[in-house]
Amino acid sequence: MWLDSVKTGIKKGLETIWLLSKTIVPVYILVTVLNHTPVIGWITALFKPLMRVFNLPGEAAIVLVIGNILDTYSAVGAIKAMQLTVKEITTLSIMISISHSLLVETAVIKKLGFKVSHALITRIGLAIIFGIIVGRVGALI
Amino acid sequence: MINVLKEAITGSFESIFLISIIVFPLMVILQIAKDYKFLDRISNFFRFLARFFGMSEDSTLPLLVGTTFGIVYGAGVIIQSSKEGNISQRDMFLVSVFLIVCHAIIEDTLIFVAVGANGYILAGSRILAAVVITLLLSKRIRAGQKQLGIRTEEKRF
Numbered sequence: 001m002w003l004d005s006v007k008t009g010i011k012k013g014l015e016t017i018w019l020l021s022k023t024i025v026p027v028y029i030l031v032t033v034l035n036h037t038p039v040i041g042w043i044t045a046l047f048k049p050l051m052r053v054f055n056l057p058g059e060a061a062i063v064l065v066i067g068n069i070l071d072t073y074s075a076v077g078a079i080k081a082m083q084l085t086v087k088e089i090t091t092l093s094i095m096i097s098i099s100h101s102l103l104v105e106t107a108v109i110k111k112l113g114f115k116v117s118h119a120l121i122t123r124i125g126l127a128i129i130f131g132i133i134v135g136r137v138g139a140l141i
Numbered sequence: 142m143i144n145v146l147k148e149a150i151t152g153s154f155e156s157i158f159l160i161s162i163i164v165f166p167l168m169v170i171l172q173i174a175k176d177y178k179f180l181d182r183i184s185n186f187f188r189f190l191a192r193f194f195g196m197s198e199d200s201t202l203p204l205l206v207g208t209t210f211g212i213v214y215g216a217g218v219i220i221q222s223s224k225e226g227n228i229s230q231r232d233m234f235l236v237s238v239f240l241i242v243c244h245a246i247i248e249d250t251l252i253f254v255a256v257g258a259n260g261y262i263l264a265g266s267r268i269l270a271a272v273v274i275t276l277l278l279s280k281r282i283r284a285g286q287k288q289l290g291i292r293t294e295e296k297r298f
Contacts, residue, residue, distance in 0.1 A: 005176040009169030016164050021157050028153035029146070036145050072249055073160065079256045080156050086257050093253035094266045098242055105241070108216050112237045119241050126242055126270045134266060 027066060027074040031081045034062070054095070054135035056088055067096035068124075069103065087138040094134050099127035156256075163251045171210060194239075194279045196232040203228070203236050211245035235279050243271035 047061030054060075059082060067075030075096045079089055102120065109119045173179075184202045191200045199222060207215020219236055222228040228236075246264055254260040 001176070002173075005173040006169050008176075009172035010165065012172060013161075013165040013168035016168060017157065017161050024156060024160075025150075025153045028156060029149040032149035032152060033145055072252060076160070076252050076256050077153065077156055079253075081152060084257075086259065089253070089257045090259045090262050093256075093258035093263045097249045097253065097263060097267050098270055105212055108212055109237060109241055112216055112219055112233065114234070114237050114241070122238065122274060123241055126274060130266050130270055134262065 024073050024077045027070060028077040028081060031062065031066070031078045035081065054091055054131040055139045056091060056135060057084070060084065060088065060092055063092050064095060067100045071101040071104070072096055075100065087141075091131055091135045091138060095127040095131040098130060099123040159255050160252060163255060164248075167248060167251070191232075194235055194275055195283070196235055196279075197227075197229065199227045200232045200236050204239060207236070207240040207244045208246050211248065212240050215240045215244060231282055234282070235275055238278055239271045239275040242274060243267050 043059070043061055043065075045058065048058030051058050051061055063075050063078045063082070066078045075092075079092060084092070102123070106116055106119055110116055174183075181202075184205050187205055188198050188201050190204060191198050194200075203215050203218040203222060206218045215236075219228070219233055223233055246267065249267075250260050250264045253263055
């Protein structure tokens with residue numbers, strides 16, 4: 001019984017790691033390659049004024065986009081591939097942990113009879129509010 | 142180009158290694174907690190959470206499972222409970238609101254801590270966000286239940 005739990009746990013761990021590797025590796029490679037192309041500069045320019053609200057560098061927009069479309073693990077991969085301070089990583093982490101994997105999780109939430117628009121507004125809205133608060137407070141410290 | 146690819150591949154394997162260090166022990170601990178019914182005991186202990194939002198005590202387990210294990214497990218428990226008929230539509234709605242903002246809190250917090258985030262601020266903000274929105278809605282639904290369109294949920298199961 002005891003060993004069975006450990007075995008199941010390890011099996012689930014392996015499954016999770018495999019699942020994660022499948023998303024993280026391509027996204028990490030994509031982000032690293034993007035980092036060496038002008039594309040990242042364009043996204044930076046586009047989102048720079050918006051990211052300033054959260055006290056984040058413009059390139060952090062990529063992390064938010066990846067986290068919201070894909071998942072937290074991909075966002076973590078993107079964060080790792082960038083040079084960010086602890087405060088910036090914390091702000092980004094809060095925003096992504098509140099609003100992430102919108103494609104997959106909204107599908108699950110819909111099954112509970114929750115309106116898709118309500119779910120999206122709640123998550124993205126709260127992520128923005130807490131991003132502003134933590135980003136601003138972090139800058140004061 | 143070869144340098145870029147090399148950087149990408151070594152970097153991605155490093156992140157997977159870091160995440161593995163967290164994921165393996167986490168999965169084993171959660172599995173043991175599940176198999177040995179620790180979860181049932183814990184949910185008894187956390188009954189005050191459901192009361193805080195003015196929900197029935199049966200809402201505690203989906204709330205806890207979702208918050209610790211993830212939204213998919215939480216949704217599974219909610220659907221199961223609603224089939225057995227011991228969780229009201231209002232409570233289901235409120236548990237869902239809480240969980241869309243705050244779920245898999247251990248896993249989500251640890252993976253960000255692994256890349257350098259402050260875990261206390263991260264987990265604290267997220268729980269605060271979920272508590273505030275759930276509390277606001279729990280007050281609002283008591284006043285006018287029909288406004289939130291939760292009537293349609295019945296047919297989905």
